[in-house]
Amino acid sequence: MVNPNYDGPVIVVRDAGYSKIELLSPEYRKKVTQRVENPNSISGKYKLKELFAEIGIIVNPEAMTYLYKY
């Protein structure tokens, strides 16, 4: 709370939110990738492509098999 008698500047700070990339830290990434149904199916790969695209990471679905080797 700002002191009502204080007439100097106030630093307004706004957070960017919880990071999705942290959610995909090695620990969580392992859980995420392990739970994809049949990851080697075409649909599974493209759903993963959408998931990573959402956080700005571009992946090639055709070369995605290595993801499940973690």
Add this chain to the structure above:
Amino acid sequence: MSTKNHIIKIVRTLHLDDLFKSMKECWNDPRGGFLIPVTVKLTDPEYERYRHLEINWEISPITKDDLPEEFSPQAVKTVDMFRRKTFDLPYECMILFDYETGNIISCNFSDDFEDKVESEIYPEFLKTMHIASIHNHPRQYCSPPSSKNFQMLGLEFEEFELISSQDELWILKSNEIIFDDETIAEIRKKSDEYFDVAMDDANNQEGYHVLDCQNRCYGDMLLNYINKFDNIELIRRYLDG
């Protein structure tokens, strides 16, 4: 560009060198002098940068129905343009604006890809204004407010805090009382707890549903919790991309 460079540029552009020389002569010998008061407006480089951000016309507009009834049509336009300008930004931007006139008061960017944006505000100059802020959560961040996003509850001059993300608009309203530090700390602590609970819940989902479930579960819990407080209102609006 530094303020000093701005002033030098203005002096050269307006050929004020001669004016300053004549003022010096006037000060040395004020008899018969003619004093011209000059007002200099310095352009805020960050606002200039905001003005020139590319506008995304592909996304759906924000209308008056998405915003509190206190927002004027000009303020609705300010919010709509903010979302269009920041929709594709990979970093944060924040503006403070008057929700009655729609005028932008300040503008700041988080240049170093930090997970926060800061602005130095002099509340003394905002006493006659009705202040709201809006900042964006880039696509690599979750939509709902995080535990660090409740500073406005302790600020007297700010009445609305808006958060614009890829598919949601969050509105935090608290324009009647100022909350003490302990209450704000409790809200932040609860937010972190709900986030952890939502994370556990999300991890029971199929892989590609984790992030979606995390966003939705945490947002639902936050809405239920915050709206139990008197004098605080948290609103979530779903938007089309």
